[in-house]
Amino acid sequence: QKEVEQNSGPLSVPEGAIASLNCTYSDRGSQSFFWYRQYSGKSPELIMFIYSNGDKEDGRFTAQLNKASQYVSLLIRDSQPSDSATYLCAVNIPPLGSQGNLIFGKGTKLSVKP
């Protein structure tokens, strides 16, 4: 059973702080990793993807991937109340060339306090 695990939270951080969201996955052959943000009652919105080990930065967001540890994280710098949402980690199911099926974690609820 391929799994993606996330701490359900809620994770509460003060405004301006760094929020760190973590995700582990079970299938060592996974190739692509995604972070989606989902506001309550809305559908998920893709915010970051990462394919290679290391860090990938986009504005206030940094995704970190460590394939050896089967671990992917999302850092949000200078957190804002508008960042309060559930963050879903998603992992592509191999093999490459598949239809891009993703397995989603259950999500971490982030609350940024003003």
Next chain:
Amino acid sequence: GAVVSQHPSWVICKSGTSVKIECRSLDFQATTMFWYRQFPKQSLMLMATSNEGSKATYEQGVEKDKFLINHASLTLSTLTVTSAHPEDSSFYICSARDPTQGASEQYFGPGTRLTVT
């Protein structure tokens, strides 16, 4: 780019009736679309993968005769919930891949909230 729409955004129907939900890729051609269901406070669960011009691939435990999927064009997939029951009440979300944009990221529609009374 990569905009996906869904219609309707919400629907209320009576038990035993059928409901059709449309998913459209607005600015790209999607050979593959996905249908998810999300119950309150739970994660997304993939129901089926919809391929243009061929039969959908259903996930284990999803009844293909109850959830009819048609992907007749490169920009439109439909999900029909037949003989709906109150336990089918959920948030149904479609997503699509833009094959020109990368290996596997998916873009989600805004979702359809179905309530069966």
